[in-house]
Each structure stands twice: as C-alpha cells, then as structure tokens.
Amino acid sequence: MIKMVILGAGNLAQHLYTVFQATESLEVVQVYNRSQRALSYFDSVQTTTSLKQLVEADVYVIAVADDAIPTIANKLPFTDRLVVHTSGSASMHVLHKKNRRGVFYPLQTFTKGIKVDFSTIPICLETGEKPDFKILKAVADAIGSDSYKISSEQRRALHVSAVFVNNFSNHMYRIAHEICEGNNVPFEILNPLIQETAHKINTLTPYMAQTGPAKRGDEKTINDHLEKLDKDIHKEIYTLLTQSIAKTYGR
C-alpha cells in the first residue's frame, strides 16, 4: 500500500483524491488545505489546515496553483520524504531540496463536476532520485494511466503545446459558435466536423490531415470568408492562421 497525502483542495486535488481512493494499492491518508471551507469535499478522510499536523506518508502530492507550490514546499516540517507537484509549467526545482523531489503531471483538462477517466490520461513523471521514479510509476500504474519520463524542460514544451491543442482549439470552437449565432445557424451542425477533426489525428499527422483554402492557396474563398466575418479580431485571427498554414505548405 502506498500512503499518500494530498496538499490542496481544488479541482485537480479532488479528481486525484477520488481516483487514488478507488484503487486497491493507494491510500490517501490525509488532505491538507490552508482553509477549512474547501475541505468539505473530502468527507471520508482525515483533513487538516495545519502543515505541522501532517502525518507520515510515502508521497506528498502538492496540487495547488503554481505560485503557491514553493511556499508550501518550504514550510513542510520534515525532510527526506518524497514531495511532488502536479504542475505542467513549474520546474521540479521549485520544490525545496530538503525533501526528495518529483513531478506527477496528468496531461488533461479537468472540469469541475465532469468525471475523468484516468486510464486515458498520460502522466508525465520526473524525479530527482531514481528509486522514487518507481514509486511514481506505481502510482500511475495503480490508476491505470500511461506514464512517461519527462524532464522539466520537456514538460514546459508539452504545457505550451497543450495550450495550442486545448485552449486555442476550444477558442476556435468559440469563434465558430459566435459566427453561427450571428447568422441564426445551430452550432450543433458543426459538432460532427469537430469530432472528426480530432479523430483524424489518431491515424494521420496534423501535417497530413490539413485541408482547406489556406492550404490550397484558394484566394477567392479566403477573401469571401474575410468579407463574411464581422468582427475585426476574427478577421485578424483568420488572416494570421491562413498565413501560417500557407507558410507550412511552402506557399
């Protein structure tokens, strides 16, 4: 049994708590949070608002906002234990070196209240010491996740990549939604196209999957589209992404 303490009570902390507790080989023995209020979610485990009262565990998982990680790590009242954070962008070295350090970063978007299937979520692992990697790997295995050895620099690259595929793709959907609403067209018509666009990536590289007027260099359609767009920011985005696609295909 791997004993775990979770530090933090937000979205990710809640998801991790739920999935850890559902396994046979992991046990969350305590959840810490600065304020009591947020701890109400964790009703069947010991909770505390005092770092001094932290109990002994095999892994301390810090799941808080990036800026708060060093503060918590510095204040931990023990040494030589395995302390990991869960951030995509923070370096492992923001953790204080008085403890053994690591990173356990699940690469997924977590929405409050929406259940996630961890067996489909890749976990990026990093540790300062080799034996600790096995512990984190065992945690990932226990929740059914694929895991990858990823350095802090690689993780930074993944994190910015994730902004493109997640935040920015979603913003493309949002813009389409606005255009549809402005023209009394149900946005739902686009849903199969959205799903297929994502689905194609299972069999083709994005480079191979690209279609459309920007790739073809179809100036007439591009101009028609720009004329149809009402908002300046939409025109600007359309123009820049069209240029970028054209460049990708050597136009």
Added chain:
Amino acid sequence: MIKMVILGAGNLAQHLYTVFQATESLEVVQVYNRSQRALSYFDSVQTTTSLKQLVEADVYVIAVADDAIPTIANKLPFTDRLVVHTSGSASMHVLHKKNRRGVFYPLQTFTKGIKVDFSTIPICLETGEKPDFKILKAVADAIGSDSYKISSEQRRALHVSAVFVNNFSNHMYRIAHEICEGNNVPFEILNPLIQETAHKINTLTPYMAQTGPAKRGDEKTINDHLEKLDKDIHKEIYTLLTQSIAKTYGR
C-alpha cells in the same frame, strides 16, 4: 427509386457515389467527368466525358471545384431538371436558372481513402422550389444523414465556421506537433487531450469549456510560454489568441 447523375470524379464525388449506391432507394445511373482518366474509380456504372450524353435523372449532383460549377451548369443540354451543387461557399444562384436549382452540402472533411460514415454527417439543403426540397430530404434520409434547411447566406457562415473548427484547430495540432518535435517529446502524449477537448463540446458550450492562462489572466504562465516558443509565427499566434480569449472573458 431516385435516379441520380454525379458530375465530377474527385474526392467528394467518389464518397457520394459509394454511399448512394449502398442504399436501396437511390441509384446513380451515370457519372460525368471532363477527363476519362479520373473516371476509372467508377467501374460499375455508366460514365461519360460528354455533357451532351447525359442521361435522364431525378437529381444532377455537381461535385466539382467551386469555379467550375457555373461552367458545367451553363452547359447542361436540358432544362427544368433538378440540378444541385455540393459546395459550402458557392451561392445556389451560381447554377443556371434554366434548371430547378438546389444545394446538397455535406458538412464534413473528406480525406481520400478514409471511409466516412454519412449517418454522422449533417447535410445542408437549399432549393429554389419547395417540392424539390422533399427530393433532397429523401436523398439525405436514404443515406442516414441529418439534414437542415440552410440558406446560401447561412451556408457561407457555416463554411467560414468550419474553417475555424476544422482547418484552424488542425493547425493548432500541427503547431503543437512542431513544438513537441523540437523538444523530443512524443506528440502522442497530447492525443487524449485533443480528443477530450473536442468531446467536451458535446456537453458544454465552448464558452463554458474554456480553461487556461489566457482565460485566468495568468501573465506569468503566458510569459513563460512565449519565452519557450522558438518561432516568431508561433509567438504571434499565441499572443493574438491569448488577447482574443482575454477579451472574450472581459479581461
């Protein structure tokens, strides 16, 4: 039985031919194409390279590049028959008015060689005359597709929206692929996130589904990301889309 002639031999023409022939109530009686070579795909149906030899049918489906639609429609050697095009951006009125006009636009991305499931593809329908709408609706029903009555103006809006959700989202994947390659990270790690981002749209509006540093106004992460990006065009895209998201959420 609805008798159909397909004009064109490209990607979409092939997909339509295959799905029409698989039904019990539709029959492709002829395929026309300007050049013989491209007609080799259609081996179990009468083909022709001469518009003068077109046989009688209930619907003539023009599936060619947008610029070529009026030329073909003008040259048709008959009048008062139902002639439709399949374009997302061309108006119904590019078809010559000597025939009854319509549009049969399947809103999906078609890749050569990749089989498509038409039962998941919405078809945008438009006709000049009301009784013809029923014919096109019957064609859509026969192939198991949902269909929508969509005017030429609405279709233009959908077409530009499709560029955002399909072409531009795919370009976001492409940029992520480049960043991953530049940092020796397997792009596959991002696949579950890509799928989940598209999947979320089934239950949340894109407005509600948005997450990330741009929405939160997390300047530190935004600056970290910009610093991590090597290519100027990637920085430019990151900056513009971050501004657009920030604006959407009133920052």
